Amino acid sequence: MKKILFALIVGILALSHAPSFAQQKSSLHAHVHGQAQLQLAIDESQAVLSFSSPLDNFLGFERAPKDEAEQEKVKQLLLQLQNPLLWIELSPAAQCQAGQIKLDSPVITGKQKTNDEKKHGDLRFDLELQCKNPQHLRSLKAKLLQQYKGIHRLKVEVVHAGGQHAKTLQADEINMTW
Ligand SMILES: [Zn+2]
Known part of the structure; x- marks a missing residue:
């Protein structure tokens, strides 16, 4: 028995x-507090930037906001998301402009149904970029690592016609070239 x-x-x-x-x-879908993932797929004329991070890295919580202070944090995050190219700076010569952002994060879009404290939540988005000179898109600067102390490591993957590149960035090393 x-x-x-x-x-x-x-x-x-x-x-x-x-x-x-x-x-x-x-x-791309690992949920580890302190870490975030970024994928940049570069095509002939456009690029798509996909980002994923535990919400804790930005807010310190991962459920719907409980009080005004937490609501304010969510509001600030949404404001920042209006221009993610201030978080991730791309080669200026490529002249990329941010297009539509597809945000997938029920907690901050107010679609969170349960308020389970134990449940984890992510901030995920896909951002379309239109680039005048995509061939010059050869580098990025992950400024969000210095803007948000909750993110200690950002795993970056770049996919373009010339191949695939991966690098893990940190606050003291925010640049990647390929
Ligand atoms: Zn979590």
Whole structure:
């Protein structure tokens, strides 16, 4: 009987660990406080910037705001998101302009249904960029690492016709070239 119980517990443990392990395998969807991910896909005339971070990095919480001070934090974050190119500066010579932003974050868009304290929440968005000279899009400067102390590491992936590049940036190293 003891043996069966043990096997059962091991089985349950293995199951409960499965989702977090799967999450860690995909670098773009890992939810690790202090870390954020950025992917830049460069096409012939346009580029798409995809960003993902635990909300905790920006707000210090990941559920719907509880009071005025927290509401103010969310408001400020939404204001900042009106121009993400102030967070991520791209090669000026490329002359990229931010187009539509697709924001996926129920907590800050007010669509959060539950207020479970234990639930994690992300800030995710895709931003379309129109670039006059996409061939000159050869570098980025992750200024948000200095603007938001909650982000310690930003994993960046750049995909373009010439190949794929990856680098982890930190507050004392915010530049990446490819
Ligand atoms: Zn979290």
